[in-house]
Amino acid sequence: MASSATEIEAGGRTVRISSPERVIYEATPWSAEVTKLMVAEYYVAVEDGIMRALRERPTTLERWPKGFREDMVMATRADGHGDAFYQKRVPQGAPEYLESARIQFPSGRHADEICPTEVAVVAWAAHMGTLTFHPWPVRRTDVEHPDELRIDLDPQPGATFADARRVARTARALLEEIGIRGFPKTSGNRGVHVYVRIEPRWSFTELRHAAIAFGRELGRRTDGVTVSWWKEERPEGSIFVDYNQNARDRTIASAYSLRAKPGAPVSTPLTWDELDGLDDPRTLNLHTVPQRLDELGDAHAEIDDVAHSLDTMLEWHARDEEQGHGDLPYPPDYPKMPGEPKRVQPSRERKE
Known part of the structure; x- marks a missing residue:
């Protein structure tokens, strides 16, 4: 019988993982099954890379509480129904060590988003069903000027x-x-x-x-x-x-984020030579990337230099x-932006 919860160590903190044996990714011909506990352990294992990608950045969470299956759908703003959703505000029940950053949407409204400062926050987000992290291209010290x-x-x-x-x-x-x-x-x-x-x-x-x-x-x-x-x-x-x-x-899925695709693929930093030699990106997944990071280091290690x-x-x-x-x-959910051309699909404009 599956245990109801377990605990893992993440950067010196203890993080509780509920339903650890829940299957998040089913097995594929190229990748073994992945459980919820394995997702949390993966993010702790790639701490150096994931924190370089997320540290001090307002971050949207892509949450799949039931796990990922190909027939599942992402909830949209229009219907609000789906198996997964984007969390743009700090969820209820967040741990006391979680920090946030206030950002402004194109509409002018504000929100306090998760702003990871330590890997325990990432592990906790995995406990909440997060597969993919979507950081803004800003630091919380200056959210109006991308870096x-x-x-x-x-x-x-x-x-x-x-x-x-x-x-x-x-x-x-x-x-x-x-x-x-x-x-x-x-x-x-x-x-x-x-x-x-x-x-x-x-x-x-x-x-x-x-x-x-x-x-x-x-x-x-x-x-x-x-x-x-x-x-x-x-x-x-x-x-x-x-x-x-x-x-x-x-936002774009961060470096070292899992993606909601079969086989638990990872958005993986590479050197240019490694990219030239890569034929199948599916080989870069939850099972293979931690060892790669341990042996080769982070290909983005010098990105902040x-x-x-x-x-x-x-x-x-x-x-x-x-x-x-x-x-x-601009995207369809944006208000009309200064200098923007008509936001009308060309075939529809011709028809009208």
Whole structure:
């Protein structure tokens, strides 16, 4: 009979894990079954990496209290019903050592979000059913000025991880051309993320403009890249540079986060050479990543050593505006934003 609760040690604290034997991920041909206790133990095992990704950052929790199954659905704001949900405010029953940070949504409303300062907070979140951590690109000392640019290379239908890997190589060359060091990681699915630490002196709007400009410039350097917001305009087999991941209140799964996909995959930091040699990102999962971190260390260990400037990318954006290529649409849940073009699906606009 399964025990009702157990305790684990996390950074010098004792964290209670309820229903430790609950199956969170079913076994797959490439990955063994994962229990709730194993999820919590995984996050303690990757403390060095997960805390580098989350420390002092307001963080949204992606919670799957029943575990993950492919037929489960994420609750949306519209219906509020689902098997999983995003927790943007500190949950009730949080431990006394949990700290928070106040952030502002695009609507102008505020919220106090979890702000991890120690691994016990991460383990407690796992006890609460959290699989994925979504940190803001800011530190709580200055929540209005991002310190990180996130380049999200998202394969569209017909594209593969190999396509994202190819575009990431060009992204690396483009960054190095302007004196910037990027740090890649797998998305935990088919995509690639490249993170760039920046000086915290630009707004979210400027950060997003830099991402748009980088995506456009990347498309000039290699085939198969798009920044089209509307899916109907993205070519089949292309890689979408999701610039809106840099908008206020939009976040990406952190380094070392589990993803809600079969096999308990992990969004895993890699060196550029390791990325070039990786054929199947599913091999980077809960069972394999802790040993990798122990043996090889964190590929993002030096990410905080340099803070870069966005000046060149913002110059590209100003140039593009002069040539008639201005801002692009925001996500549908945003209020109308300054300088934004019409937020109407092209086929629908033609029909009207």
